[in-house]
Amino acid sequence: METITWNQQVVKKNNKALVLQIIMEKDSISRADIAQVSGLHKATVSSLVNELLEEELIFESGPGESSGGRRPVILHFNKDAGYAIGVDIGVNYVLCILTDLLGNILIEKNQTVHQTPYTTTISIVQQMIMSIMEEMPQSRYGVIGIGVGVPGMVNKEGTIILAPNLGWKNVQLKEKLEALFHVPVTVENEANAGAVGEQRFGAGQDYMDIIYISAGIGIGAGIIVNKELYQGKNGFSGEMGHMIIDMNGKRCNCGSRGCWEAYASEHALLEMADPNIDSLETLIEQAEKGDQIAQNLFKKIGNYLGYGINNIINTFNPDQVIIGNRLALAKEWIEGPIQTTIEHHTLGYHQKEMDLEFSKLNKYSTALGVSAFVVDRFIKEEAKPS
Numbered sequence: 001m002e003t004i005t006w007n008q009q010v011v012k013k014n015n016k017a018l019v020l021q022i023i024m025e026k027d028s029i030s031r032a033d034i035a036q037v038s039g040l041h042k043a044t045v046s047s048l049v050n051e052l053l054e055e056e057l058i059f060e061s062g063p064g065e066s067s068g069g070r071r072p073v074i075l076h077f078n079k080d081a082g083y084a085i086g087v088d089i090g091v092n093y094v095l096c097i098l099t100d101l102l103g104n105i106l107i108e109k110n111q112t113v114h115q116t117p118y119t120t121t122i123s124i125v126q127q128m129i130m131s132i133m134e135e136m137p138q139s140r141y142g143v144i145g146i147g148v149g150v151p152g153m154v155n156k157e158g159t160i161i162l163a164p165n166l167g168w169k170n171v172q173l174k175e176k177l178e179a180l181f182h183v184p185v186t187v188e189n190e191a192n193a194g195a196v197g198e199q200r201f202g203a204g205q206d207y208m209d210i211i212y213i214s215a216g217i218g219i220g221a222g223i224i225v226n227k228e229l230y231q232g233k234n235g236f237s238g239e240m241g242h243m244i245i246d247m248n249g250k251r252c253n254c255g256s257r258g259c260w261e262a263y264a265s266e267h268a269l270l271e272m273a274d275p276n277i278d279s280l281e282t283l284i285e286q287a288e289k290g291d292q293i294a295q296n297l298f299k300k301i302g303n304y305l306g307y308g309i310n311n312i313i314n315t316f317n318p319d320q321v322i323i324g325n326r327l328a329l330a331k332e333w334i335e336g337p338i339q340t341t342i343e344h345h346t347l348g349y350h351q352k353e354m355d356l357e358f359s360k361l362n363k364y365s366t367a368l369g370v371s372a373f374v375v376d377r378f379i380k381e382e383a384k385p386s
Contacts, residue, residue: 012048015040017380019048023058023077024102024379030072049075056140057081057382079104082141082378085132086371087125087148088190088363090326091165091217091267094121095363096128098136099371101144101378103201105364107132118168126180133181144378145183147370148173149190151218156235158187164253165218165267186373190214190325191238193369194359195222196229198322200372202360207320211312213240214366215305215327218253219261221312241265245307264304266326272297280326287333295333302334306341313346313354324359325366331358 015038022034029037035045052058061074079100088095092114098107109128113121125148133143150173152163158174177185195212198204204212210224219241223230231237241261242254249258262268266280274293277283286294309321327334339356359365 015044016048016051019045020052020057020077020379020382023052023075028061028074028076030074032072034075055081055382077101080137080139082139082144083136084144084371084374084378085129085146086367086369086374087129087146088193088366088370089121089125089148089150089166090190091151094124094128095367096125096132097364097367097371098132099368099375101375103368103372103375105368106137107135118166118171121166122173122176125177129177129181141378141382143181143183145186145374146177146181147186147188147193147367147372147374148177149188149193149366149370151190151214151216151220153236153239154187154189156231158185160187161236164255184374184377186370186377188370188373189220189222189235189238190366191220191222192229192231193222193367193373194324194365195224195322195369196372197361197365197367197369198324198359199224199227201368202365203322203357204320207355209316209318210320210322211316211318212322212324212365213305213309213312214325215265215323216325217265217267219265219308223316240308240312243308243311245304245311260304260308264301264308268304269297269301269327272300280329284330287330298330298333299337301327301330302337303341305334306338307345309338309356310342310345313342313350317350317354319353320355320357322357322359324361326363328359328362 018038019034022037023029031045031049035042057078058075059078061076079102081101084099086097094111094113096109097105099105111124150160150163151165153161155161160168160171160173162169174185174187191212191214194214198212199210204210208227212222214220221238221240223238242259244258245260246258250262251257252259252262273283283294287298361368
């Protein structure tokens with residue numbers, strides 16, 4: 001029996017992942033077409049396809065169109081071979097979704113929280129995951145993993161170093177959830193995950209260099225450079241909510257003064273509003289009824305968002321900026337002021353061919369982003385030669 005060298009195994013694993021990727025993207029394709037697209041030998045494709053069929057990651061359907069000769073059998077990706085769970089832990093909400101392997105949402109759980117301590121938040125997350133697992137359909141691989149997005153600094157090992165708006169420090173969330181659910185867990189900064197969500201499934205699909213602004217209780221940014229998430233040396237990139245826009249300005253939760261997020265976030269908006277107003281939704285309702293005070297508050301927040309976005313555009317020269325998270329709900333009143341501020345302050349050259357858009361995925365950007373990380377990891381792992 002021939003022994004396969006480590007190098008041959010790596011090549012085979014990469015080829016198998018490539019074949020699976022092609023089937024995922026095309027959704028219906030023949031073996032011959034895979035060979036043509038991938039440049040792999042027909043016999044290699046055939047053997048890898050047989051492995052993928054056995055593993056139920058793909059399935060066959062009847063013959064396709066013939067170009068002369070026998071009609072080919074068509075292959076499809078089995079998006080229901082397993083499911084990913086995506087969790088978005090916000091300061092004032094927890095959202096949990098179940099997706100298939102192509103990012104379609106099948107189940108969702110959503111809960112509003114208010115100044116909730118760590119232990120309570122984690123038990124809410126635990127309950128949500130458990131009830132999703134009970135409701136999900138049967139499949140070959142079950143839950144393939146859990147992805148979690150949090151508003152804070154997460155290192156590459158998945159430790160939450162600091163989440164100032166949650167009041168968390170050095171939280172080992174990945175270890176805790178892996179011990180509870182015995183599946184791989186990915187923890188990521190929510191703005192990074194939101195950027196990936198929008199790039200894969202939302203407003204960023206046709207763009208190369210994207211800055212995603214997550215404007216919620218705090219502000220974070222996810223940076224996509226040349227279609228890849230930019231994470232920086234330790235994974236801490238994108239903490240742009242803490243760039244200083246006023247040297248002696250308002251105190252921020254991070255301990256500094258004059259941070260952008262102290263002026264342009266949902267938290268800043270509610271601080272400026274009447275004390276009886278307890279939520280963004282209430283302010284939106286008032287603005288919809290034509291309330292001038294509410295509309296002016298949004299205008300102010302839009303201007304402040306514009307100042308920070310101006311700095312970001314001048315620094316990165318992206319081809320797209322996407323505004324997401326909860327403040328995107330107020331698009332109707334903040335879009336104009338943001339655009340005006342950018343027009344007045346951003347260098348002219350940078351404004352050319354730069355699109356400002358709002359999230360297409362609404363509240364799901366982060367949850368879909370982390371579940372995409374989970375699926376990517378599963379596909380890479382499952383593509384090992386059997």
